[in-house]
Amino acid sequence: MYVKQFAQLPPALQREAVRPYFDYLRTKRATLAVKRAGDVVIASLLLVLLSPAMAVGAAAVKLTSPGPLFYKQQRVGLYGKPFAIYKFRTMVQNADRMGAAVTVGERDPRITKAGRWLRTTRIDEFPQMLNVLKGDMTIIGTRPEVPRYVAAYTDEMLATLLLPPGCSGAASIAYRYENEMLKNAADPERQYIDVILPDKMAINLDYLRRFSAGQDLLLMLKTIGCVFHK
Numbered sequence: 001m002y003v004k005q006f007a008q009l010p011p012a013l014q015r016e017a018v019r020p021y022f023d024y025l026r027t028k029r030a031t032l033a034v035k036r037a038g039d040v041v042i043a044s045l046l047l048v049l050l051s052p053a054m055a056v057g058a059a060a061v062k063l064t065s066p067g068p069l070f071y072k073q074q075r076v077g078l079y080g081k082p083f084a085i086y087k088f089r090t091m092v093q094n095a096d097r098m099g100a101a102v103t104v105g106e107r108d109p110r111i112t113k114a115g116r117w118l119r120t121t122r123i124d125e126f127p128q129m130l131n132v133l134k135g136d137m138t139i140i141g142t143r144p145e146v147p148r149y150v151a152a153y154t155d156e157m158l159a160t161l162l163l164p165p166g167c168s169g170a171a172s173i174a175y176r177y178e179n180e181m182l183k184n185a186a187d188p189e190r191q192y193i194d195v196i197l198p199d200k201m202a203i204n205l206d207y208l209r210r211f212s213a214g215q216d217l218l219l220m221l222k223t224i225g226c227v228f229h230k
Contacts, residue, residue: 002032003079010079013158021159021208031213032163039139043132050126057088057123060114067093070127075144078164083136085144086127090115108179122227128167140216140223141166142204145197152193157201159208168223170207171200176226 003009006022025032047054061069071091072084091110111119118124131137137144144165153160166172175181178196185191207215 002029012080013161015155015158017155018159018162021162021205024209025162025211028211031211034213035138035216036135039132042139043129046126047129047133050129053121053123054088054126057118057126060118061088061090061112064114065089065092065112074147075165076147076150076161077136077144078161080150080158080161082147083131083144085137086130088118088124088127090118090124108183125167132167136164138164138166139168140219141169142207143169143172143200149193149197152197153201156205160201160204162208163211168219169204170219171203173219173222173226174203175200 002025004026006014006019009018009022058069067089069089071087071089073087074082075085077083090112091108092112115124128137132139141163142160142165150161175196181196182188182191207219
């Protein structure tokens with residue numbers, strides 16, 4: 001999964017601003033192996049434990065609005081490789097052609113009635129455990145962005161692509177009310193790229209600089225806390 005030499009990285013990532021992060025992560029190969037094993041165990045258990053809620057969520061999607069069960073959006077993953085992230089569909093079909101790539105407030109008119117409930121309960125995110133099992137994602141890390149937002153990354157921000165993207169992480173917790181923060185913006189996408197994205201990436205880069213199993217465990221506990229104290 002992880003390359004051994006800086007020169008083996010895709011050319012787009014061979015930036016001097018990325019090298020310090022790469023060199024640090026090379027010293028964490030054992031931790032990365034444990035992290036992957038933990039991802040497989042946790043994702044497998046969660047898929048079993050959450051299967052009843054996922055069944056209800058799937059029924060809610062199919063019975064309340066026309067369109068596919070899953071929303072498979074292209075995101076950018078490890079080393080800049082694109083992948084399809086799995087979520088239960090919470091918006092009307094072809095919503096990405098009707099507005100911004102970011103959701104604007106909980107009253108975004110593209111969100112279906114069932115979709116609001118799925119988002120509130122976080123059930124729409126549960127299918128991402130399939131991404132974890134496939135190796136596209138990890139439990140804790142940097143949330144994956146769509147290609148056009150990655151195009152706005154600075155050289156240093158590209159370092160976040162040295163690890164698989166996460167289902168949750170420090171920036172996800174800090175910006176868990178991001179949708180509401182954008183609802184009054186005159187241009188939500190511009191506000192996201194110019195204001196929110198740089199701050200989120202600063203948090204993500206700090207996570208990389210301090211990457212450890214202990215930090216992942218702490219962020220996992222904080223994520224659970226956020227679920228129960230929304």
